Amino acid sequence: MTKLLFLVILALPLLCSCAEPRVVDEVNMSQAIGYDILKNDHVEGMFVIPIFQQDKMGKYQILTGTSTTTSDVQAVVSKKADKPVLLGQTRIILFSEKMVREIGMTELTDYLYREPQLGNRVILAIVEGKVKNVINTKPPNTNVNIGIFLSDLINQQNETGNGPDTNLHLFLGNALETGGDSYLPLIKLINDEVAVSGVALFHENKMVTKVRTDDMFIFKTLVQHHRRGIYKFKLKDKKESDIVVESIRSGSSYEVSSSERNPSITIKIKIKGQIKESMRSENLTNRKMIKKIEKEMEADLTKQANRLIKDLQKKSLDPVGLKEKYHAKNKKLTYEHWKKIYPVMDINIETKVNIIQTGVSE
Numbered sequence: 570m571t572k573l574l575f576l577v578i579l580a581l582p583l584l585c586s587c588a589e590p591r592v593v594d595e596v597n598m599s600q601a602i603g604y605d606i607l608k609n610d611h612v613e614g615m616f617v618i619p620i621f622q623q624d625k626m627g628k629y630q631i632l633t634g635t636s637t638t639t640s641d642v643q644a645v646v647s648k649k650a651d652k653p654v655l656l657g658q659t660r661i662i663l664f665s666e667k668m669v670r671e672i673g674m675t676e677l678t679d680y681l682y683r684e685p686q687l688g689n690r691v692i693l694a695i696v697e698g699k700v701k702n703v704i705n706t707k708p709p710n711t712n713v714n715i716g717i718f719l720s721d722l723i724n725q726q727n728e729t730g731n732g733p734d735t736n737l738h739l740f741l742g743n744a745l746e747t748g749g750d751s752y753l754p755l756i757k758l759i760n761d762e763v764a765v766s767g768v769a770l771f772h773e774n775k776m777v778t779k780v781r782t783d784d785m786f787i788f789k790t791l792v793q794h795h796r797r798g799i800y801k802f803k804l805k806d807k808k809e810s811d812i813v814v815e816s817i818r819s820g821s822s823y824e825v826s827s828s829e830r831n832p833s834i835t836i837k838i839k840i841k842g843q844i845k846e847s848m849r850s851e852n853l854t855n856r857k858m859i860k861k862i863e864k865e866m867e868a869d870l871t872k873q874a875n876r877l878i879k880d881l882q883k884k885s886l887d888p889v890g891l892k893e894k895y896h897a898k899n900k901k902l903t904y905e906h907w908k909k910i911y912p913v914m915d916i917n918i919e920t921k922v923n924i925i926q927t928g929v930s931e
Contacts, residue, residue: 597632597647597654601661601716603700604639604677606668611635614642615704616654617716629714631704640680656686660720662693662737663700663756666769666776673774674744682741689738692720695769695776697757706763719763723754726765729797731785733768743888747904749773750888752780752792770886777884780877786816787873790838791889794820799845802869804862812862813846817925823891825898832899833915834891836878838870841923859924867920874918882912891916 601617613635620628632654634645647653664677681687696703708718726732732754743751755767768780768788780788786800798816803809819840826833844862881887885908892911896902 595652597650597652598658599654599656599716600629600658600714601663601704601719602656602659603663603696603704604642604668605665605700606671607635611637612639612642612668613701614639614646615701616643616646617704617714618654619714626712627708627710627714629716638680639677656684659687659691659716661716661723662691663696663703663719664693665696665698665700666755669695669769669776674740674771674776675774678737678741678744681737687737690736692723692754693735693737693740694719694723694754694756697755697766702758703756703763706758706761709762719756722763723756723765726754730765731782731789731795731798732765733785733789733793744771744773748887748892748908750886752888755779770881770888772884772886777886778880784873784877787870787877788888790819790840790870791821791836791874791877794818795840800842800866800870802866805865810847812844812866814840814842814862814866814922814924815845816840816842823894825895827898829899831915832895832910833917834895835917835919836874836889838874838918838920839923840866840870840921841925843925863922863924866922870922871918871920874920878916878918882914882916885912887911 597616597618599616600619603615605613607613613633616632618630618632620630622628632646632650634642634649636642636645643654643656662681669677678693681691682689703719704715706715708715710718713721723732727734733752735751735753740751740753743749749772751771752768753771754765755769756763757766759766765782767782768785769776770778770780786798789795789798795816795818798819799813800816801811801813804812819838819842821839822837824835824837878889881889892902892904892907895907
């Protein structure tokens with residue numbers, strides 16, 4: 570028995586080492602998927618398939634098919650391909666803005682969420698324009714295919730920039746709540762290069778509006794904690810100098826009133842950062858100058874946050890999750906009551922900025 574067990578254990582590495590080449594050779598494993606809606610209401614699907622060749626990195630093909638539904642496109646493409654198309658390595662799924670506005674996200678994501686081949690952490694993104702044009706863009710790094718490049722682009726924005734974290738699981742978790750509001754990254758072609766262009770905001774099933782790149786820092790600060798966000802603003806001096814502050818740590822806390830007659834929420838934003846770059850010629854290690862930068866950045870962020878919150882209230886959008894924060898203090902709150910008070914609720918912004926390093930040598 571011991572000898573038999575030893576032989577089985579010895580054989581396992583050999584079996585495992587043989588399994589992977591067989592799978593790769595016998596299927597087309599998608600790493601990115603894109604969907605456009607056509608004039609006849611058909612769906613065009615594009616699947617980015619890596620081509621594994623020795624000493625050739627980044628080679629890939631794009632398999633395309635059309636059908637009346639997103640779930641059937643995969644089967645249509647598989648019928649035309651030399652090997653079946655599988656989704657197990659898919660890292661990102663792109664939808665055109667036109668498609669999302671016409672069909673709605675519930676219909677588009679229901680099939681994806683129930684698809685056992687897809688992981689819940691797959692990235693969803695909305696394309697301003699045609700997805701086909703983005704998918705067919707040549708990535709700047711020839712060692713990766715366009716699918717890997719796009720997923721790395723968004724992950725990089727989330728980890729070191731101003732993009733809020735989201736994926737299939739998080740998006741549906743927010744969207745499926747009663748009156749749920751969620752968000753997804755926006756991308757577009759700018760001068761033939763793919764770039765993150767903002768955040769798409771959804772109410773339940775429909776895309777309602779967008780947060781542009783200038784507001785992404787404050788938007789992420791409100792919905793999540795920053796790790797390494799970057800904020801640029803103009804100092805109110807004669808030169809109107811540009812100041813770039815890198816956020817080392819930032820986030821927000823909330824004070825909720827328990828008054829039913831005068832409901833209010835105070836959002837307290839705290840930011841610790843360092844001056845990454847300045848167009849000023851003088852030394853920025855002077856504490857008086859640092860204090861001036863802190864105060865002006867506080868005023869600039871408060872103004873920006875107020876404008877963003879007022880716009881969200883006007884559109885009855887709550888991606889920040891204020892309803893849950895208010896409900897925690899007011900247990901009798903119903904969604905119908907929230908819909909009445911939210912657009913007119915008194916929401917105050919308080920911002921505190923602490924520059925802990927200048928990042929500029931003397």
